[in-house]
Amino acid sequence: MLEVLRAGLLTPLPRAPSFLLGVTGHRGEVLPVMDLLRFLAKGEARIMPRTRIFVGVSGTYVAGVVADTVLGLRKILVSDILPPPMGADAATEHMLGVVAGPTAEETINLLNFTKLLQTARQRAVAR
DSSP: OOEEEEEOOOOTTTOTOOOOOEEEEEEEEEEEEEEEHHTTTSOOOOOTTTEEEEEEEETTEEEEEEESSOOOOOOOGGGGGGOOOOOOOHHHHEEEEEEEEOOGGOOOOEHHHHHHHHHHHHHHHHO
């Protein structure tokens, strides 16, 4: 992860996949912004005042992912990461693992950002 920023002006791209909301300027670069809910066929994100963009990097690729809100950042020990749950769900396919919380509501699902970007690029190029 590089950083979390406020959702700013997004410029839509013609003929882009529906999960690619557009691009935004970030530190002098053009940053593609994805809607993870659309990507995983779980609905669609709404840009609101508390909406944030998670900026991540994988190799030479940098992309933003829309987040409803960010409650904070914390370090997670590798030893605390459990395998993702079994299932054929697209979301599970892109999970790195889970970190159990004291309650089910506090369980954290960790994305495999590298796999997410690879799949997104494949889908975009296949169009």
